[in-house]
Amino acid sequence: MSRIDLNDLNAFLAIAREKSFTRAAAQLGVSQSALSQTMRGLEESLGVRLLARTTRSVAATEAGERLMRAIGPHLESVADALAAVSRLRETPAGAVRVTATEHAANSLLYPAIARLARDYPDITIELCVDNAFADIVAERFDAGVRIGEQIEKDMIAVRIGPDMRMAIVGAPSYFERFPPPLTPRDLTGHRCVAIRLPTFGGLLPWEFEKDGRAVNVQVEGQLIFNTMAMGLRATLDGLGLGYCQADLAAPYVADGRLVSVLEDWCPSFSGYHLYYPSRRQHSAAFAVVVEALRYRGPPARA
Numbered sequence: 001m002s003r004i005d006l007n008d009l010n011a012f013l014a015i016a017r018e019k020s021f022t023r024a025a026a027q028l029g030v031s032q033s034a035l036s037q038t039m040r041g042l043e044e045s046l047g048v049r050l051l052a053r054t055t056r057s058v059a060a061t062e063a064g065e066r067l068m069r070a071i072g073p074h075l076e077s078v079a080d081a082l083a084a085v086s087r088l089r090e091t092p093a094g095a096v097r098v099t100a101t102e103h104a105a106n107s108l109l110y111p112a113i114a115r116l117a118r119d120y121p122d123i124t125i126e127l128c129v130d131n132a133f134a135d136i137v138a139e140r141f142d143a144g145v146r147i148g149e150q151i152e153k154d155m156i157a158v159r160i161g162p163d164m165r166m167a168i169v170g171a172p173s174y175f176e177r178f179p180p181p182l183t184p185r186d187l188t189g190h191r192c193v194a195i196r197l198p199t200f201g202g203l204l205p206w207e208f209e210k211d212g213r214a215v216n217v218q219v220e221g222q223l224i225f226n227t228m229a230m231g232l233r234a235t236l237d238g239l240g241l242g243y244c245q246a247d248l249a250a251p252y253v254a255d256g257r258l259v260s261v262l263e264d265w266c267p268s269f270s271g272y273h274l275y276y277p278s279r280r281q282h283s284a285a286f287a288v289v290v291e292a293l294r295y296r297g298p299p300a301r302a
Contacts, residue, residue: 165245
């Protein structure tokens with residue numbers, strides 16, 4: 001028996017239920033002659049008559065009745081499932097999975113997610129905090145977040161935050177024992193709180209730039225952490241110089257608990273971007289998340 005087309009089975013069900021080729025053709029949006037040809041082909045493929053036809057009526061045969069009972073509920077379930085999937089393109093509902101670093105998750109994603117949770121109760125957002133660069137396709141994420149310069153060229157990138165800069169900071173108690181560094185090279189004589197991220201494999205180098213000259217310093221120290229938040233905590237306790245995003249250190253610099261050094265060696269760089277592999281066939285829920293995260297520049301001054 002040759003492969004049966006689901007459209008042919010749907011046509012058979014429409015005729016059998018309507019008991020009319022005319023009404024079934026109107027329901028399906030096809031001509032009566034095309035519908036008759038479809039039924040002849042289906043009966044030939046199955047090798048059995050499914051419909052008894054007279055000039056005045058149409059009725060299912062015993063074989064047709066058995067087929068109706070067997071496939072009717074299943075085809076209805078398929079139709080319902082397809083309609084549900086189609087509605088995802090129109091209604092903000094369903095699941096969206098995003099992976100991001102701890103800093104991006106706390107500073108940018110969570111505030112937007114909190115608003116979305118209130119405004120769109122039918123959207124489920126899963127945020128995976130991971131300092132490694134996840135393969136979003138292999139791990140079935142809808143999107144990921146990275147610094148703009150780290151995104152592959154074949155990805156779609158949407159800016160979600162302002163430019164960033166790193167900061168070198170130390171507690172006043174630390175500088176009572178050690179003089180502030182004046183150049184990146186001076187860091188070799190300091191105790192530094194090191195960071196080990198899975199992205200780099202080894203210890204995170206401290207990157208500097210001034211007047212077009214880039215300098216990377218591989219720092220050493222007694223303490224090593226795998227998150228900048230923990231490194232900042234040790235820095236606040238005066239256990240060494242710390243290296244972190246400037247916005248993390250800013251409140252502590254403002255209240256005097258930290259002192260920022262080497263600021264002229266810490267220029268700004270491209271901020272966080274949401275990235276994903278294609279613009280096609282994204283759900284309405286995903287579109288809502290993207291628009292909620294999209295960076296629109298600093299707020300206008302009054």
